[in-house]
Amino acid sequence: MLKVENINVYYGAIHALHDISFHVEQGEIVTLIGANGAGKTSILNAISALVPHKSGTITFCDKELSRVPANKLVSMGLSQVPEGRRMFSKMTVLENLEMGAFTRRNRAEMQQDLEMIFSHFPRLKERVKQLAGTLSGGEQQMLAMGRALMSHPRLLMMDEPSMGLSPILVQEIFNIIQEINKEGTTVLLVEQNAHMALSIASRAYVLETGKIIKEGNAADLLRDDDVRKAYLGN
């Protein structure tokens, strides 16, 4: 579904991503794990065309993305939950969700998706009229996910959904990611919380200073000595 081949990204003179290649297949949960600054967010931003890549190709559903502007990707089925949620805090919960569906025209389908999102996140339904800025961190993460799901994506990219959340909330969010995946949305998950990410993913890539240093089945990586030492703390 998504194929990234040998992409390189530079921030000025800094070579942030070195020949990154990976792929995500239909129906999978794939995770990119790595420490702070390893380049996880840069990869997602390169796919979303928020940062340009200097070389390499990104193919999504057999289409090359190099010339596609950021705002056209959503209607192709690619949606990103950005790091730090990035809510429209002065807009209501409902307006945030509407923004997620900005490119869609079919109101009936949108309404269906809204109901689906409310069934996953009943808290959002209770707070539809509230300003997004007044939500708690966990609720904001739910809203960020709901907003991204409102575009009815084929591939949902999530950047650090566990950031700043209590372990109970992280568990809840990850359960919902699995549910969404079972309902047919492919997920690319970027996480620092390697243990959680590996426990729900089918495959994983390990990133270190802008390079992919390991890849494999999530279950295997969970048992891998190097990964355990570096990211799982034992």
Place this chain on the structure above:
Amino acid sequence: MLFLNQLINGLHIGSIYALIALGYTMVYGIVKLINFAHGDIIMVGAYVSLILITDAHVPFYLAVPVTMAFCALLGVLIERLAYKPLRSAPRISALITAIGVSMFLQNLAQQIFTATPRPYPTVFTVAPIVIGKLSINFLTVLTVSVSIVLMIALQAFVRLTKTGKAMRAVSEDMGAAQLMGINVNNTISITFAIGSALAAIGAILYSLNYPLISPTMGSLPGLKAFIAAVFGGIGILPGAMIGGFVMGIAESLTKGFISTQLPDAVVYGILIVMLLVKPAGLLGKRTSEKV
């Protein structure tokens, strides 16, 4: 009676400031730029409507929308040519560019129209409305009501329409808005177009009240409206409206009761006091981030 008269005069000029201030605040809200060329859009609007009415004999009701369209287009063009290339540059670069655009427009107008002021035609010859001892000009009634209707319409547009919501989304977080599939460039263009079209109406209403048109005429109302926008909290639409009225009324009451020399000093003084007490402006808030 003098007080009431001055209050009404203040509402009159204040509603014009408010209309112009909306343009400043909308543009600031979305691209964080003080568009110093906004005052000169007023001047362009005044000349365009003057030429349409006086030289081309276009009826007033047609001259208004044509002037609005012209200014809207000019606003969009300025943004595309002068500000867009600097969007990721330090903010001061865009600010200086805005001052440059302002000077360019003033000098261009001087080349085309010469520095000699031209009189603006009298469009309305309706008798003043008399209520007891109070007499109110038709122009005052028109200006205040047109402004209020436009402000309500703008507020509704920004609150309720898809484009309006996109404008708010872009003003909060351009990157996130892009991730929603919002075309950021178009949204910014629409913002400049609306702000400039409102300035065009402001220009016509201003010229009807002060019927002398010159290439530098936009500076003063532009500055006052800018102050109004800052007073109310830049980036906040209702703030610009309140700011406009406060500025207009303060100016008019100063003229009536203190001195005709002092209105500008009072207006600037009010701004200074506001900034000392509430640096973000009347309706401005310091936003905190949740983690």
